[in-house]
Amino acid sequence: MSAVPFTRDDYAARMARVVADGHAAGVDGVLVTPGPDLVWLTGYQPTAITERLTMLFLTTDREPTLLVPTLERPDAERADGTAATTVVDWLDGADPYAAASGLLRPDGRYAISDSAWAMHLLGLQTALPRTAYDSVTARLPMLRAVKDANELARLEAAGAAADATYEQILDVRFSGRTETDVAADLADLLRQHGHEQVDFTVVGSGPNGANPHHEAGDRTIEVGDCVVLDFGGLMDGYGSDTSRTVCVGEPTDQIREVHEVVRLAQQAGVDAVRPGVACQDVDRAARQVIADAGYGERFIHRTGHGIGVTTHEPPYMIEGEELPLVPGMCFSVEPGVYLPGSFGVRIEDIVTVTEDGGRRLNNTDRHLRVVA
Structure with a gap:
């Protein structure tokens, strides 16, 4: 028998739980880059993990937002869980970190995916030098541990x-x-x-x-x-x-x-x-x-x-x-x-x-x- 598909509501509940758990752990939000956490939260897995910034913003002050390169937006919007997010994009040649910085508090503290590329973390730190970051595992070690x-x-x-x-x-x-x-x-x-x-x-x-x-x-x-x-x-x-x-x-x-x-x-x-x-x-x-x-x-x-x-x-x-x-x-x-x-x-x-x-x-x- 085939597995029962996960629904938009399933993904929305996971994102809401992560926001709440992040708040309880003392961070202003959780930043998720391509990898298993992004798949679990949205069902979206880019066809290739490249140097182009893709990031899910789960913060206490806005609805879940997925930032993607413009050329990958159609694929991102087809994923089951992205219907529970606001999808925004950035165009090749533009500064993705400027786009990302508009989604973050200038002095916020965030948990970020362990697998995030160093260039993306450094890009965020350069754009918003007063922000601080911890690994997701350090702040939310049980992020995906409890299964439904x-x-x-x-x-x-x-x-x-x-x-x-x-x-x-x-x-x-x-x-x-x-x-x-x-x-x-x-x-x-x-x-x-x-x-x-x-x-x-x-x-x-x-x-x-x-x-x-x-x-x-x-x-x-x-x-x-x-x-x-x-x-x-x-x-x-x-x-x-x-x-x-x-x-x-x-x-x-x-x-x-x-x-x-x-x-x-x-x-x-x-x-x-x-x-x-x-x-x-x-x-x-x-x-x-x-x-x-x-x-x-x-x-x-x-x-x-x-x-x-x-x-x-x-x-x-x-x-x-x-x-x-x-x-x-x-x-x-x-x-x-x-x-x-x-x-x-x-x-x-x-x-x-x-x-x-x-x-x-x-x-x-x-x-x-x-x-x-």
Whole structure:
């Protein structure tokens, strides 16, 4: 079944919420440049992110306003959410920062997209030297973190498609083929199950599995290898991301031991999810299991990251992140153990916070599976 389209009212509500959250965070407005925040707020994604200034102004003193180059105005006005904005343009050869400065207070403080080009921020500062700017993440770290029902449905569908991909990859031959061969199979299966975009297909065999972000290479997978599979992308505009670790042929006792430690750690992380708990407590719960088993120094990354219109976004499950979990948040729980020169193990599910706990959006078997 196709995803339910977002409406003008959906986008208008998001913009109103950002203005209110920005005011509560002590800024006069939020300035959004091309990237995931602009897509989430308006549905508009320029065909190319260029040096020409495009910026959404969400301020306390005016209606939402989208400033675009004149030549891109027709495309901007076709986006579903821009109907909830006033679209204004600037012509090539004119000063875009002069146009932008008319939409800002001369002494205002604004949150601006983390991905804004430096030339645009500097242009604003030159045009309005008494203005001040903070990154959106610093002021509004949970900007897109809490998903509505439509967003949750898309994430759940993407997770189910990733699960179906995993179930099918178990029937593919691993031994005697290269990592890139298996990665290509994963990408094909994700597309077959509805993904319009494949973002990553990690296939880390043997010692390559000890590198969490190993790029699939030309290593030939051998019988006895432990293989980390981590794959995902976008489906109906929302992300999937799951990891499982398999063994080619009969696993050694060490592989079985480490895999079980990681499985129990992942379960502990999921069990820690409930409203009001700090993000860092999810990390602590998973990390404690691995530390108690003697592998603490071999868990070398955070336990999780948020997911939505991108596959990595706030919130982050890491020590020091004290923001509380809220129903509707979605993030990965993905502890791992990495033994350099030998193998690695990672198990990952996307989890959403419910009113009384957490719910997995990935539901394939987490026990060690043997492949051919």
